Amino acid sequence: MRRRTFATSLGAAAVAAGALPTSAFAAPSTQCEDAYTWKNAAINGGGFVPGIVFNETEANLIYARTDIGGCYRWQEDSRTWKPLLDWVGRDKWGYTGVVSMATDPVDTNRVYAAVGTYTTDWDTNNGAILYSDDKGDTWGVAELPFKQGGNMPGRGMGERLVVNPADNAELYLGTPSGNGLWRSKDYGRTWAKVEEFPNPGNFVIDPANPYNADNQGVIWIDFDQIGGKIYVGVADPADPLYVSEDGGATWQAVPGAAEALGSVDGNRTIPKQSAVDNTNGFLYVITSHDPGPYNGGTASGRGGKISRLATETGEWTDVTPGYNPGRSIPGFGGITVDRQNPGTLMASTCNNWWPDEILFRSTDSGATWQTSWDYAEGQDRHDRFDMDKSGSPWLSWNGEDQGPAYAVKHGWMIEAFAIDPHNSDRLMWGTGATIWGTDELTQWDSQGELIGENEAGQRVALPIEKFTVGVRAEGVEECATLDLAAIGGTLLSAVGDVAGFVHTDLDRAETMINLGYSTGTCVDFAQSKPDLLVATGNVHGNEKGHVGVSTDRGKTWANTTRVESVPGDGHGGTVAVNADGSAILWSPDGTEVTPVYSNDLGKTWNPVEGLPAGAKVRSDRVKASVLYAFSGGVFYRSTDGGKTFADTGATGLPPGAVEDFGAVPGHKNHVWLAGRGDEKEGIGGGMWRSKDGGTTWKKITVFETAESVGFGKAAKSSGYPAIYTSAVIGGKAAIYRSTDGGSKWSRINDDDHQWGWSGSAITGDPLVYGRVYLTTNGRGIIYGDIA
Structure with missing residues (x-):
């Protein structure tokens, strides 16, 4: 394979x-003041x-x-x-x-x-x-x-x-x-x-x-x-x-x-x-x-x-x-x-x-x-x-x-x-x-x-x-994982070659998501209705839609209606579901097809206005009417549930070099963005944050480059969610965490636990403080807990 x-x-x-x-x-x-232990979610x-x-x-x-x-x-x-x-x-x-x-x-x-x-x-x-x-x-x-x-x-x-x-x-x-x-x-x-x-x-x-x-x-x-x-x-x-x-x-x-x-x-x-x-x-x-x-x-x-x-x-x-x-x-x-x-x-x-x-x-x-x-x-x-x-x-x-x-x-x-x-x-x-x-x-x-x-x-x-x-493969974890979503008691994944999984027990291998594709590319869930999950992947042939929906937290799945303008092979792209589950936004990659949205769980799709093909999409975790997208250095926002998008006018973001961005649970309009930068264009990478839905951004200067960003349970009940990233500080590529809204950052992995590359996606656990899940390119799904 x-x-x-x-x-x-x-x-x-x-x-x-x-x-x-x-x-x-x-x-x-x-x-970091916390020592971590690291394991695999069993595949x-x-x-x-x-x-x-x-x-x-x-x-x-x-x-x-x-x-x-x-x-x-x-x-x-x-x-x-x-x-x-x-x-x-x-x-x-x-x-x-x-x-x-x-x-x-x-x-x-x-x-x-x-x-x-x-x-x-x-x-x-x-x-x-x-x-x-x-x-x-x-x-x-x-x-x-x-x-x-x-x-x-x-x-x-x-x-x-x-x-x-x-x-x-x-x-x-x-x-x-x-x-x-x-x-x-x-x-x-x-x-x-x-x-x-x-x-x-x-x-x-x-x-x-x-x-x-x-x-x-x-x-x-x-x-x-x-x-x-x-x-x-x-x-x-x-x-x-x-x-x-x-x-x-x-x-x-x-x-x-x-x-x-x-x-x-x-x-x-x-x-x-x-x-x-x-x-x-x-x-x-x-x-x-x-x-x-x-x-x-x-x-x-x-x-x-x-x-x-x-x-x-x-x-x-x-x-x-x-x-x-x-x-x-x-x-x-x-x-x-x-x-x-x-x-x-x-x-x-x-x-x-x-x-x-x-x-x-x-x-x-x-x-x-x-x-x-x-x-x-x-x-x-x-x-x-x-x-x-x-x-x-x-x-x-x-x-x-x-x-x-x-x-x-x-x-x-x-x-x-x-x-x-x-x-x-x-x-x-x-x-x-x-x-x-x-x-x-x-x-x-x-x-x-x-x-x-x-x-x-x-x-x-x-x-x-x-x-x-x-x-005889117990302990051999060699999948290339591409995306993760931690819902609290459930870990949803998109995985190369084996579609993806819904883990309710991290020590137990599960059956794969049954949507007819071999490689999953993106997963999401509705923040206020967490039983509603969405996933997309690279299909083969023209018989099934790329996007799948589950309304029972991953116990069963159904393919959405096929978008006929999207070619059958590949093109999983990114998918997002808004906070209350009333809208699904899908952006296929590798095509000239405009992103589409659905208000009926994928039975019908309509073209989005104002977004270029291949834009990366995410949802605000609080306001159901707000979704976000990024493409070519331009940050876009929708305030009508994904039907239309407009350029927020933000400047200073790396054109075409953004690896990941995400909205913060419990904080409307809070968005964080991780970018690699472009040496040929003389544009540095790093991390940016916005508190106004992507109109203005502040760069987190400690990072030389960043590849992923995710959020988990706060260190204190009234605190800002813990922020996790795979990034570079002082020339050291590592996994970093902030518990104070991004002012201070601590490395949480060590030189014995680096896994080659782990930058595709990262997320904290919403219920377990300190727990972080991260993707790898060949070592499966890694998760860490405070020892």
Whole structure:
């Protein structure tokens, strides 16, 4: 699943390499008297998990990496994941994209992460290797002279970063963009290019598309512990595999590799992943016509295969599973071997979109295979296991089973795929949305075949006892959240890719908002009628309206009437409901369509007078007749419930650079505005406040730039609501709070809790003083309480 990111608007500044500092902030007048604790509102997953890495010598030591949300360590006692990169700040936000991980099999306290989100100029920083001597609790940084692609095509291939089990001070790194093979000989502290390695790769998906134009490069490194050989997979169909037999001093192309790995039915392919059986002396390699994770089928329907190399003799064998008539496989995503049972291995398809992905299992080194599901006569589907979505109830996507296409699927984009080397019953795999797993895997082998033949020669299902696969993503919070509204006992969210949620218990994952869109963009509620909620998002197709309404505080939702002039794909924009719920104002983005309003809960819409297309809209939290909008440096106000707007005549606001603005609960005409500024235009950013509905504004000079603003319960019963913002003071990007109407500000987060970037939206809780909710770009919904 590809997620929305905010890379193009993020600033960057240099930081020193080396061990991380302890939490501290010494700017004058910004020291907070309250210590905060930070947690996630539970979603459990919500994005792509491209890698799961088991330590091969210490049981239960497992790491998972995500494409924009950092990495995690498994906690066996609670069966949850612990986030390891929350310390990453805005200046190095790209470190939250983890392209590979390596766990040391000799000194198991050591773990490494190759980080950097984009190889394009969306990320101004280069990549780095993070190294830890305490299983990821603290990290050092070795900066690299090139970029890495944690959220680029090919991020599920690998692993690109590995520890040499014969000499654990030595690590290898495969890189994209033609940078070749790199090596460290001092536990990841310093790195140098392996000049002797001859091939930096040449495979490009689409040179005309900047996101797809990068050379996929050196993909993976694997070790043959029988013969002491080092194998390296390269994105070059003509020369896809190299070997060193002298500890990396010299390298040679492996004979027969191009024929075995370089094409399928005339389609060029590359070696995506490998797995070594160090008992039987086999190297298994899966290929695909595309590096993933978005690839679909090919013209011939067969985009990949599984090849087996006998490491001692050099003999290649095609062990690709056979296909049933009428079924096409787009290519393979992951492969894993069972260390406890040599000869047992498994592989997954990658984006076998309909009806579902397929998991393959062999117990005879690939000579024969069984599948995780199959058809019988009449196209009935029969499965080896049941999928238990209770850990993440939204995984049905509000859908229903449609014949063999189940609402709860094996997943898609399956490239993280691993059998526990210490426990043959445990399998975990990552998808575009979650981590699935089972502790009953070997029951597969006692089931036998799923489908047999009856006396008439017809394919029929055979009886089996199914096992269970369940969610293993508890603690992995990797959604990109875009908007929040705290109603008091209820948290409403707009979330990238998974629509959004209504949380009444922050520790419990919920079903997603059911409005037919995948990415929510904005939410709101009627201040004096808080059971009335509105939401909008990016729809796909033309069958449903963009805006949804709930009149029972999110228990049920209904789509409003479609605005025919708004194109179907995308265009969620912003939505606001006035204080008493009598008017809804919607401003779609990315179109030339004038904002619209409705006085009948979206049954009918009328064009607004006086507002430009794409204006950001908000409502006054006291006066039902007043709504606000901002666009291009101009602040607008409506006094007739959103029917007409007029320029307030305000000056000095940053043109086109406002990130967020909002009205203050309980204070009519009070509006606060957060802006980033425009360096090219010489206009500074910061925070502004108005007490007259946006006619005049006062700048809060302490801020250099601000990205979001929200309000929560006041510190005193008669006081001004607490104000929260994600902003920069004295060069420090952080979360700040004011309890006196904006005269003084305190930083409330610390250097251990920065989450890369957290500027899309922020809000306090109206009932709990000090509680703040904030969005992140890959770490879900974060909330903080006074300790």
